[in-house]
Amino acid sequence: MADLDDIKDGKDFGLDRPADTSSFFLKGSAHLDWGMKNRLSRIFNPKTGRTVMLAFDHGYFQGPTTGLERIDLNITPLTEYADVLMATRGAMRSSISPTTQKPLVLRASGGNSILGDLSEETVAVDIEDGLRMNAVAMAAQVYIGGTYQHQSIKNVLKLIDTGMRYGMPTLAVTGVGKDMARDARYFGLASRIAAEIGAHYVKTYFVEEGFERVTAGCPVPIVIAGGKKLPELDALDMAYRAIDQGASGVDMGRNIFQADDPVAMIQAVSKVVHELEKPEKAFQMYNDLKAGG
Ligand code: R5P
Numbered sequence: 001m002a003d004l005d006d007i008k009d010g011k012d013f014g015l016d017r018p019a020d021t022s023s024f025f026l027k028g029s030a031h032l033d034w035g036m037k038n039r040l041s042r043i044f045n046p047k048t049g050r051t052v053m054l055a056f057d058h059g060y061f062q063g064p065t066t067g068l069e070r071i072d073l074n075i076t077p078l079t080e081y082a083d084v085l086m087a088t089r090g091a092m093r094s095s096i097s098p099t100t101q102k103p104l105v106l107r108a109s110g111g112n113s114i115l116g117d118l119s120e121e122t123v124a125v126d127i128e129d130g131l132r133m134n135a136v137a138m139a140a141q142v143y144i145g146g147t148y149q150h151q152s153i154k155n156v157l158k159l160i161d162t163g164m165r166y167g168m169p170t171l172a173v174t175g176v177g178k179d180m181a182r183d184a185r186y187f188g189l190a191s192r193i194a195a196e197i198g199a200h201y202v203k204t205y206f207v208e209e210g211f212e213r214v215t216a217g218c219p220v221p222i223v224i225a226g227g228k229k230l231p232e233l234d235a236l237d238m239a240y241r242a243i244d245q246g247a248s249g250v251d252m253g254r255n256i257f258q259a260d261d262p263v264a265m266i267q268a269v270s271k272v273v274h275e276l277e278k279p280e281k282a283f284q285m286y287n288d289l290k291a292g293g
Contacts, residue, residue: 025049027248028220029200035167039136040200042103043084043169044221044248048274051249053223054082054266056091057107057139058253060124062114067257071095074257081266086251089125089133105171105251106130109140109155118175119146123155127162137200138168141175144190153197160198171251172199173225184210191218203251206242215246226252232259232268232286237279239272249273264289 024030024037025046032040044051056075058065068074071087072095079085079102086105087096110124121141130138138159143152152175159170172194176182187204191214194202201221204214215222224242226235235255242250250273259265268286271277277285 026221028195032200033167036169036200039103039167039169042136043105043201045083045274049248050243050273051083051223052081052266052270052273053084053086053105053249053251054078054256055086055225055251055253056257057087059091060088060107060110061112061118065254067254067262074262077263078256078266081263081270083249083270084136086139089129092133103136104133105137105139106133106135108138108159109152117147119143119148119152121148121152121155123158127159127166127168130168131166135168137171138163139171139173139203141173142190142194143175143180144193145180145186146175153193156194156199157197164198169200170198171201171203172197173203174205176205183207184214188214188217191222194218195220201248206238206247211242211247212245221248223247223249223251226250226255229254229258232265233279233283235259235265236268236272236282236286239269240276240279240282243273243276261286261290 026040026044029040056068056071059068071091079100082102084105085102088107092104108123108125109121111122112118112120140155140159141152142156143149156172163170174187174190182205184207187207191202191204195218202218203223203225205227206224224247239250252269256262256266264286267289268282271285272282
């Protein structure tokens with residue numbers, strides 16, 4: 001039984017300070033529930049509103065790609081510099097220490113491979129396992145215009161509906177097939193569809209022309225995938241221009257773990273994302289860190 005002996009009436013109600021009714025810092029997220037916002041605040045830094053997600057989920061459809069042969073060796077040294085890890089449950093359980101304090105965005109689609117049609121995916125993780133993994137979001141691809149467009153949208157819808165029950169955000173990834181267009185019109189369409197069906201944020205690709213229209217036309221935050229490996233300065237320049245044109249961060253894989261010096265690269269990317277450091281200066285930082293060993 002609670003102790004009733006020394007009950008004191010409250011005295012300081014802060015009458016001169018009205019309750020904080022300011023809105024939530026993240027685009028399109030002001031009306032979500034507390035748990036959802038709390039998870040999103042672990043993905044996006046509330047001070048900068050941005051994130052550096054380290055993507056190493058590639059093996060789920062392409063096997064042991066360059067830079068991810070041994071996730072325990074390749075990725076572990078990078079995790080301290082990432083804001084978020086994006087990976088499959090298999091990679092996390094087998095190769096990443098559960099003592100990590102980095103939030104996990106869980107790859108939750110699968111069932112395809114580079115030997116078949118990439119758009120033929122299914123939801124590959126139950127929400128219960130996402131919760132068991134302590135994930136802060138679950139992710140699946142939408143392949144707009146792909147052979148299995150409808151199925152891929154249904155996958156994301158399923159994540160959204162189950163996620164809404166548990167306060168688990170959904171990241172919709174705008175997947176691209178070999179022959180699909182990669183321009184602002186396409187990514188604007190795919191991102192907007194993802195947001196309208198209820199995705200809490202969207203991963204898409206940077207495009208040279210009209211990217212600011214992609215971000216402006218999407219009512220929730222956009223993060224960019226890095227795409228194929230570029231020279232380090234070009235990758236930093238892409239990250240800079242994406243942020244400058246409205247992206248809320250990166251979900252970058254190959255341009256980090258395939259860099260000459262991945263540990264230096266992720267720090268340079270973070271400087272660009274969170275501080276909008278100019279690409280040339282971030283590249284200098286990369287080279288200095290690389291030289292410092
Ligand atoms: C690909 O489908 C995966 O979702 C990757 O996470 C994504 O493409 C980002 O990795 P990268 O920067 O290598 O493109």
